[in-house]
Amino acid sequence: AQTVTQSQPEMSVQEAETVTLSCTYDTSESNYYLFWYKQPPSRQMILVIRQEAYKQQNATENRFSVNFQKAAKSFSLKISDSQLGDTAMYFCAFMKDNNAGNMLTFGGGTRLMVKP
Amino acid sequence: EAGVTQFPSHSVIEKGQTVTLRCDPISGHDNLYWYRRVMGKEIKFLLHFVKESKQDESGMPNNRFLAERTGGTYSTLKVQPAELEDSGVYFCASSPLLAGVTDTQYFGPGTRLTVL
Numbered sequence: 537a538q539t540v541t542q543s544q545p546e547m548s549v550q551e552a553e554t555v556t557l558s559c560t561y562d563t564s565e566s567n568y569y570l571f572w573y574k575q576p577p578s579r580q581m582i583l584v585i586r587q588e589a590y591k592q593q594n595a596t597e598n599r600f601s602v603n604f605q606k607a608a609k610s611f612s613l614k615i616s617d618s619q620l621g622d623t624a625m626y627f628c629a630f631m632k633d634n635n636a637g638n639m640l641t642f643g644g645g646t647r648l649m650v651k652p
Numbered sequence: 653e654a655g656v657t658q659f660p661s662h663s664v665i666e667k668g669q670t671v672t673l674r675c676d677p678i679s680g681h682d683n684l685y686w687y688r689r690v691m692g693k694e695i696k697f698l699l700h701f702v703k704e705s706k707q708d709e710s711g712m713p714n715n716r717f718l719a720e721r722t723g724g725t726y727s728t729l730k731v732q733p734a735e736l737e738d739s740g741v742y743f744c745a746s747s748p749l750l751a752g753v754t755d756t757q758y759f760g761p762g763t764r765l766t767v768l
Contacts, residue, residue, distance in 0.1 A: 540694075573759070580655070580761040581743070627695065639685065639697040639708060640745075640757060 538563045538630050542643035549618045550651050556603075557613045557646045559628030567633035570604065570611045571640070576624040584626070587611065589633070618650045654678065656760035658744050664766045670732040673763045677726070677746030684727050685747075685757060686719060690740040698742075701727060702749060734767045741765070 539562045549555035561570070572584040587595045587604050594602050599616045615622055628643040657676045665671050677684045686698040698717070699709040703724035712719070716735070721727040731738050741764050745757040 571756070581759040583756050583758075586756060639700055639711070640687070640695075641697070642687075642695040644694050 538565070538632070538641045540628055540630050540641050540643035542626075542628055542646050544646045545644070546647045546649070548649040548651055549615075551618055551620060553618055554614060554616045555618055555648065557615075557626050557628075557648065559611045559613070559643055561609050561611065561628075561630050561641075561643075563609070563630065563632075565632050569631045569633060570602075571629040571631070572600070572602070572611075572613045573627045573629060574622075574624045575627065576621070581627070585613070615648075620650050620652060622648065623650045624648060656744055656746050656758055658742075658760040658763050660763060661761065662764045662766075664768065665734055666768050667736055668733045670730065671734055671765060673729045673731075673742050673765070675727045675729070675744030675746075675760060677744070678758055680748065681746035681758075682724065682749035683747040683755075683757075684721060685745040686727070686729055687743040687745065688740050689743070689762075690737070695743065698729075731765075734765075736767050739765055739767045 541560050568589045570587045573581045574584045575581040585595050585597045585600050601614045603612045625645045627645045629640040631640050632638050659674045682703050684701040687695050689695040697711040700707045701721045704721050718730045741762040743762045744760040747755045747757045
């Protein structure tokens with residue numbers, strides 16, 4: 537079974553600064569996907585970024601980037617130039633790769649507050 | 653394109669009553685997932701439909717929970733009889749079924765269930 541751990545229940549950052557959210561996971565699988573989802577207050581969860589384990593290059597989406605360390609089983613999310621709209625719960629998630637559909641295993645979440 | 657929708661957004665019932673949650677996936681998405689987040693804990697997988705068939709129901713907590721997806725479109729999750737520990741937020745997600753591709757899951761806003 538897979539486990540995902542987010543060690544920071546809450547974090548805060550000043551607007552325009554950079555913040556890094558931590559995520560570690562445990563698995564015996566060799567092929568898998570990792571995701572960061574964001575859930576703003578009273579709104580639905582949306583995908584921030586995804587990483588295929590077979591890719592060495594770290595995924596990037598605008599101000600969001602990941603530091604994927606496969607050997608260390610670490611998958612942190614860096615948010616650059618933080619904006620007030622980044623205030624949300626952030627969930628790290630793992631999915632086995634079976635070339636079809638599969639369940640997500642989530643971490644406990646990190647509540648991020650961006651302060652003006 | 654409409655996203656994943658869930659109904660109701662909130663439900664408050666008494667212990668022993670029955671509640672039915674509904675999820676409408678994104679049109680054309682054959683994969684449909686149910687997840688649950690109990691207060692203060694991780695989001696946990698409940699089950700996975702491929703079209704109208706249950707692909708994986710390993711996360712269903714007990715036989716008080718019944719999920720259906722007649723016709724392979726919308727899905728319902730019935731809890732009967734509800735217990736206090738069933739309180740939480742129930743999320744639905746969907747994704748396309750594409751051969752050889754593991755696609756992103758798109759989430760609905762969730763149904764917040766409170767059992768008194």
